[in-house]
Structure formats: structure tokens, C-alpha cells
Amino acid sequence: LNLLKGEFMKKTVLLLAALCACALAKDYEYALESTSQKIYEEPTLSYVTRQIYDAKEHKTQVITESELKDGGKNRYKEVSYFGKDGELVKFYAYDYDFKAEKWRKINEYKASLKNGVSTQETTGYVRGVKNASKTVSKRANGVYEETGYELKAGKWQKSSLARATYNGSGQNELTVYSVWDGAKWQPKEKMLYLYDANEQPIGYERSLFENGAWIPSQKEIIAGDVRGKYERVSSVYVDGAWQNSQTSRHEAANGKDVTITSVWDNEKKEWKNSYKDVIVVSGADFETAAFSWDNEKKEWKQEFSSRNVYDKSGERLLTQRYGAKDGDKKLVYGYDTRGDNVSVDVYELVSDANGKRWAQKERIEATFDSDILAEDVVYGGSLMSFDMQSKHAMTAYKRYVFTDGKPKLAQEREWKYKKIK
Numbered sequence: 001l002n003l004l005k006g007e008f009m010k011k012t013v014l015l016l017a018a019l020c021a022c023a024l025a026k027d028y029e030y031a032l033e034s035t036s037q038k039i040y041e042e043p044t045l046s047y048v049t050r051q052i053y054d055a056k057e058h059k060t061q062v063i064t065e066s067e068l069k070d071g072g073k074n075r076y077k078e079v080s081y082f083g084k085d086g087e088l089v090k091f092y093a094y095d096y097d098f099k100a101e102k103w104r105k106i107n108e109y110k111a112s113l114k115n116g117v118s119t120q121e122t123t124g125y126v127r128g129v130k131n132a133s134k135t136v137s138k139r140a141n142g143v144y145e146e147t148g149y150e151l152k153a154g155k156w157q158k159s160s161l162a163r164a165t166y167n168g169s170g171q172n173e174l175t176v177y178s179v180w181d182g183a184k185w186q187p188k189e190k191m192l193y194l195y196d197a198n199e200q201p202i203g204y205e206r207s208l209f210e211n212g213a214w215i216p217s218q219k220e221i222i223a224g225d226v227r228g229k230y231e232r233v234s235s236v237y238v239d240g241a242w243q244n245s246q247t248s249r250h251e252a253a254n255g256k257d258v259t260i261t262s263v264w265d266n267e268k269k270e271w272k273n274s275y276k277d278v279i280v281v282s283g284a285d286f287e288t289a290a291f292s293w294d295n296e297k298k299e300w301k302q303e304f305s306s307r308n309v310y311d312k313s314g315e316r317l318l319t320q321r322y323g324a325k326d327g328d329k330k331l332v333y334g335y336d337t338r339g340d341n342v343s344v345d346v347y348e349l350v351s352d353a354n355g356k357r358w359a360q361k362e363r364i365e366a367t368f369d370s371d372i373l374a375e376d377v378v379y380g381g382s383l384m385s386f387d388m389q390s391k392h393a394m395t396a397y398k399r400y401v402f403t404d405g406k407p408k409l410a411q412e413r414e415w416k417y418k419k420i421k
Helices: 008-023
Strands: 030-039 045-054 059-068 073-082 088-097 102-114 117-126 129-140 143-152 155-166 172-180 185-195 201-210 213-225 229-238 241-253 256-265 270-282 285-294 299-310 317-322 329-335 341-352 355-373 392-403 406-419
Touching: 185 213, 213 241, 241 270, 270 299, 355 406
Parallel strands: none
Antiparallel strands: 030 045, 030 406, 045 059, 059 073, 073 088, 088 102, 102 117, 117 129, 129 143, 143 155, 155 172, 172 185, 185 201, 201 213, 213 229, 229 241, 241 256, 256 270, 270 285, 285 299, 299 317, 317 329, 329 341, 341 355, 355 392, 392 406
16 A cells, blocks of 8 residues: 555655665675766766675665766765665665765655554655655554654644455455544545455445545446456446446457457447557567557557567567557667677668668667676666666676667766675
8 A cells, every 4th residue: 555656755765775675685795886887978977876885784875976078966875774684774865965065865764663563754855845754554453554644843743544454365355545634534535346256356446435425436347257358347436327437358368368448438328449459479479569449440550569579498588679660669689608688789660762671770788797696796786787687797888879870889887896705
């Protein structure tokens, strides 16, 4: 349950927290000492990220310094503390005030677990103004509660409450959301989750609390075999009655999944095609395509398609192709004998006097340290390149762009590691 899903600050901090927590969850042999990058495209940019890892204190510190071509600078720091099981317990983020020559705190996160009660506190500082929020959650006897607080005038004030009940199989049956009106909890919304006799989910009903009573709002019912063929029908509650809204019909057989979504025409009292999604799986390879309904021609019009082709092991992606229209992309992946992804060639479909052709637009090259596994580098996964995921630790990355068929270096990056055990 996420009562504060609209708060970007908390999302950002918790994302960083998740990365850090994953990094400290096992015993590592190496730490990422630093990574540096230079971008030669306008506006040109260079930066260096350095990491200090303290195994004894269960602490990591990451400092990033960047500089633009015009001399503009930025400095950013993260400090994370972990519990014995690798859980994040404290996180601080700072930027550097060059005028005052000191670090300025911009975010902090604290977490604790005591007697089954989990507390997470997030604080942000914007131009000297402190904004803080806190969630306190607990689960007991099939009931989960998460209470949200906001810091006002130096005191924590209740703001929101989510209370969920679960059945014997651990499935959510009912969730009620409320807000604090200053004196009591005021219910706002509830979700009732529906299951069949085999405890398989078959839909939900959503209600809103208005004028002292629960009023139905919308519902979704799934009919059929959810593993192969089923229909999902959505309805809205209008003027005291349920009215069709949308339906999705799904069929899966012989490696092909087709989902057709229709919307309800209330004037004509009929369903009208809206869009269609198709997935075709063949071994490790798969294709996806999306279509929209052309009401004038009474036919499906393809809007998007992609095709992923893997090697015989089913693990390494060989070709990734997006569509067959001008401007669409094709990526071709290259590997060395160890299976590391050492190159990606990016093509764009163009039309000229000779017809359609694939013109190369980018090339990415990478090198790896064959003596260091990526999974053995603490915190490394969040700072390495996600473009070229490989078995070994990345040491260098270069990206070229093509103009008139000629490559030009646009970006390069370097990683350095240190042994910690």
C-alpha cells in the first residue's frame, strides 16, 4: 500500500534505498571505487562518481561531481547506512553550495522495525523549507494497517490511513482508505477484491464514501479460464445503475496471446473495437504488436510492433527491432567468447530513392574485467550501464553517433574497482 504515491521525493529516495539494500544483502568481494563519464554532444558534460564503502560500519558514501563546458558545476552526495541483514536504516542526500563552500542536506530517510511495527520517515529540504512525511505500518491477525503522517509546526499530524484485511491464503480481501479530518478518520474509498471457489481472483468492486454512505463507483469482473481464455468487463455506476464501460477479451493458445479491448457505446447499446495487443512467443524469441481500430475502414491498423531474437541458449539478445516504419529502430547485439555484451549497433529505417533501408545511427562498445563478476561488486549494479547487462564487471563504455555514414564519439565512460576482501 502506498498512501503517498503522489510524492516524487519519497519515490526517488525509496528507489535509491532499494538499490542500496540490494547491494548490501550479500558478502561482496569488490567495491566500485569510481565511475567517470564524458558527453561530447551539446551541451557537453563530464562527471565523476566516487564511492567509499565501509564494511565495518555497514555504510556507503557516493559523491558525484559534474561540470558543463561553460564552467557550470554541480556536486552531489549520498550516504547510506544498513542493518546487519542488509536493510537500509538511514539514507542522506546532499548537494554542495559552492558559494558557502559546504554541503547542504536535501533529502533524508530513516527506517526502523520494532515489535512488528515498521516506521519510515522521509524529509526533504527545498530552499530552506523542510517537508517531512512518515508512514507507520503493522500487520497482525490478517490485518495490515499503514498510517501516514505529515510534519506541521514541529508536530506529527495524522494524514491518511489504509487498512487491508486478508483471507487465510494471504490474499487481500478488502482495503479501506481514510483521511484525518482533524478529529477522526474520514473514510474515502474502499476496494473489495473478489475470488472464485478456488481462491482465484475474478475482479474487484470500488466504492466511494459520500454524504455518510458508501456509493458504488466501478467494478471489474473476469469470466472464463484466466490461464487461457477469459473476458474482463469493467462497469461504472451512473444514476443508480451499473453501466458497461470497457471489456477486454483474451485468448492464449499455441504461443500466441491476443487481447482485444472494446468500449461501450451507450447510445447504440453496443461494444465497439478500440485496440488489440498481440504477443507471439517462439522458444526464447517473442514478438509484440499493437493495433487500433479504424472505424471508417472497419479494420485493424498496426500502431507498433517489436521483435526480440535470442541465441540458442535463450539468454543473450541478438536482435531487437521496433516496427517497420520510417524512423523505427533495430538493435543488433554482439558478444565475446565469455558471453559479455561488447557491442550494440543501432539502426534506423529510412526511405530514399532506392527504397527502404536500415541506416546505422549509433554504435556502443564496451569492455569488461574477466576476473570480476558483476554480481560480486557491492553497489555496482546501480552505477554500471543497464544498456549492456553482462556477466562480468564493465570497465569502459563508448557510444558513437553516425553522420553521413561516419562515426563520431559522443559519450564515453569508465569504471574502476577495488578489492574489499
